[in-house]
Amino acid sequence: MTCALNYFLPTATLAEIGDKLSGYDPQALSADAVLAFLEKMVPPLNGKEDVAIFQALDRVLAHDVISPISVPPHDNSAMDGYAFNFQSLPRGQTLQVTGTAFAGKAWPGHLLQGQCVKIMTGAIMPEGSDTVIPQELVHIEGDTVHIAAGIVQSGDNRRLCGEDLKAGQSALPSGTRLGPAACGLLASLGIQQVSVKPRLRVAYFSTGNEILSLGQAPREGAVYDSNRYTVHGMLTRMGCEVIDMGVVCDEPTLLEAAFRQAAMQSDVIITSGGVSVGEADFTKAMMKKLGDVAFWRIAMRPGRPMAVGRIPQGERSCVLFGLPGNPVAVMVTFLAFVRPTLERMMGMHRQPLPLLKARSQEVLRKKSGRTEYQRGIVSTSPNGELQVITTGNQGSGVLSSMVQANGLIVLHHEQETTQIGEWVDVMMFDGHL
Incomplete structure (x- = not known):
């Protein structure tokens, strides 16, 4: 049984959340401010199964x-060898074998001074024993075990209950x-x-008259939709239940029907395209009509435009993310903002992935005032340090670069041009892509 659709309508509006955040400006948001806003906006889902x-x-x-x-439920041997009491080891370092202890049942006897038991890995330690010496470290003559001085210490190779x-x-x-x-x-x-926790249900659709679905014939000015497949893949790897709604054209009736259908059957709606400032389509207008939505210009590259909000549905509210349309910008904004927010909704106790330090192998030009995420290839240098180069062209439509890269070089808000050999932070994909 799937327990979802239980994200209840919050009391604070997006404007009220923004008013409580220092320096909140929807037309010039830093990446850190975006994360702070989303943390206030989205609580975990209720329910369990x-x-x-x-x-x-x-x-x-x-x-x-x-x-x-x-x-383990009892003291047991970590080695195939011989179990004995270290304090009762004779001066001559010689022990008499008095039985064998197998894994799965206790040896029935009790060890006396100068005795040992042949023991298998995982077997319960016999009564009277506290130490195991591996079988390859002893010399055996019949039922006598000879132990060289100094090669074993009290308690060696014993797993404690x-x-x-x-x-x-x-x-x-x-x-x-x-x-x-x-x-x-x-x-x-x-x-x-x-x-x-309930499995998060996420509805996704691409928007735009220029978007082709697979199977449609090419036409001038149109492109095949890749965002639908990358977003589906990222959501699936997160363990979400994905509701694929395909491509929706820029037509008010179709967009309204898609948003309403998505809100009825999901906890989260994700779209791509139609959120740029001044863009001549109906997506932004429909978002405003149906819900409480903020349109941001984030000080970042790629992925400057982004919409976030809620669409009410009865006694609950569906979270909305309107991502930019360019393929790389979709993936970067998803990794930077959407993924940690969905993990919060899922109730996950999450520590942000650590940023690794790597030496840049090229000049990375940048001005302060925005965060840049450049696609990078991280490797190990001959001296054992991490090093990174970019994949080349950093255009937000160069989808092949995300396949070549294994992480994002994070050039922070106040950071400026990085010279060859300087350290930079890297966000590794870590299986997300």
Whole structure:
């Protein structure tokens, strides 16, 4: 069962949110101001659902998971070798083998002074033992084990009960996105299903009379729609439920019908195109008619124009992102602003991806007063440092550059021209693209 469509109508308008932010100017917003605004505008979704572990990948935990058991549940051996009590090791460093401990059941005896037990990895430590020496470090003669002096210390190769997690301890906090390792951790605790946040439902459509869908014949002045596929891919990788609404022409009746349909069945609407200042189409007018929408000019490159807002739908509100039309600008604004906002809506406890430091291998020309995101190729230099070059032409329509790049060079708002050899920040794609 999918729990969505439960984003309730907020009380503060966009204008009221803007009034509370220092220096808010919708016609000249810094990238940091955009993120601050969006954090105030969008709270997490309500609701939860229980899913089995095999269906939990990339879902977001709705509650803390408390470990019902200790992991490991008993002291056990980290090696194939011989278990013994270190304090009872004779001066001659010789031990008598008195049995074998296998994984899966406890050895029934109790070790006496000068005795040891052959033990397999994962087997419960026998009573009276506290140390394991790997089998390749001993010399064996019949049932006698000879240990060289100084090659083992007390407690070596013993995994302690609860050293990973203790019963009653928090295993995973609410807001954790469940990756493969987290799913494995849940399974190691014997947990079969977990409560997760609702899957975010996102409706997307491209706008413009010049946009062709795949399968349509080429015509003069028209271009095939790529944004629909890149946005669909980025949303899918986030674990969203994507509602593909295709291409909508610049015609008021069609646009209104698309926006209303999208608002009825989704938590978020994303469009591309039709948000530039002075653009001669109906998209901006329809956004204003149907909802509380702000149109921004962001001090950034690429991706200057952007619209954000809400479209009311009964007792709830659908979040709207109007992205620019150029393919690279769509991806950059999505990575910089939309993705962290959607993660917040999903209830994810998120730390921003760290910016890596790399030495620029070319001059990066820039004036202060805007943030620039240049497509970069990061590699390791012969001396082990990260280095980066651009992909060349940084035009916002050069889609092939996003395929060549493995990250974005982030030239910050006040930053100026970077010389060869200077450090720059890089936002790695990290599988998002």
